[in-house]
Amino acid sequence: MQDSKRGSLPMAHGTILNNKQCRQSDEEKKKMEKAPYASTIGSIMYAMLCTRPDVSYALSMTSRYQQNPGESHWKAVKNILKYLRRTKDMFLIYGGLEEELAIKCYTDSSFQTDRDDSRSKTGFVFVLNDCAITWKSIKQSVVAQSTAKSEYIVVSESAKESA
Template identity: 35%
Template sequence: MGSVDKTLFLLSRGGDTLIVQIYVDDIIFGGSSHALVSSFAEQMNREFEMSLMGELQFFLGLQIKQGLEGTFVHQAKYTRDILKKFNMGDSKPMTTPMSTNMALDADEDGEAVDQKEFRGMIGSLLYLAATRPDIQFAVCLCARYQASPRTSHLQAVKRIFRYLKFTPELGLWYSSGSSLSLRGFSDADNAGCRIDRKSTSGTCQLLGTSLVSWSSRKQASVALSTTEAEYVAAAGCCSQLLWMKATLSDFGLRFGRIPLLVDSTSTISVAKNPVLHSITKHIDVRFHFPRDHYEKGDIDLIHVVSANQLADIFTKPLEFDAFTRLRGELGVECVDNALIKGEIESQWTGLIALLV
């Protein structure tokens, strides 16, 4: 049993490994030996009433295509279904999910819209964000207005659907040739919310070139400076990196200092220098998490130029060129560009699903 994830199970026998992941009454498993995988499937069928679904292709709404060069995870069918459900199938496509000129607020004088439909659209988009990090910021921003949605908020949500009409086949590409190096990116806007002036933290964590975790979240308190907003975002990214480090240790992967890339030199200075600064003396103690783990040697805060800050896509709307560049660097691609060829036959057998 995994030390962090209690639904993860691993078995090592000789030089072979079997990995089993359980979700409620469904099981996904794979291994480096056909014999070990077949033995596990037979044992489960003897002990429980379940159906062997074969190589993993569709699971919990996710479509999976496995090839020699890697694995592609997408929700193209789900995307087409929600476009049809909300009558957006014939809408005019848009190249980005949100305009850079759009600034949403409470819009109390605006015309109210159907709250049930608005929440249904937001819920559908949040589930789609499981494989579409490119819409994460826009969806989370619109989700803040579910209590009293107005026409301007509905127009913003429909803009996201129009972007999906333009890019229905996008998904996450996981290359089999990617290295097993862990790194994180952290960014924040400054007082981006027009209602309470709170900032938005954007973080993402990659294993080699593969995106495995990301978030776009409004901070709990008002930051008094850009440095503080960036520092709070870095604390959240640091926490996620340490959780991933502990999880990956179950797979036998060991990491030294994990790079945490930020585009604020002031944030790095605050984390590396424990001297009390006038601009940081009011920061809550819990946000000094990165400083503590830097001193322990768990993470290393590294400066990255803003143009190469991958987390920028989770904090603000971007122009088309910058948006598509960052989207590509995060591994969000079309299935036609993922270079999937045949079934995986080399070191690992394909993942297999069992339905209880």
């Protein structure tokens, strides 16, 4: 891992994770039993909650498969670790140049990105004077029928968070 060249992004563009990639054969099961998948997910989650909102999407995608991870799921988790190692000198700093406190909220959604149940992803971040103070990236609880509905759901979720 220390000499790895990958890990410039928490999840590489075009990475597809789904239930079909879960371990199937006895050989795969034995191999994946040795991988500390669940504990690694937990460690990354601790980092995400404390100072690393940039890995929340990748962690959300990989944590779904804790019960039955496959090799491609484990590769995605190792990529997150490589990214964290490469960016370990980056961290959040609260403050800013403005004298007044300014809170902004940025939202986004991705329409039906989950290949297993056609649900969309919701994500938002609240920023205080250019520093992230809270964030969330989750799978939407309902199936959106259009990109507009998917966006309405994310705005609704972020409004609940701001209250």
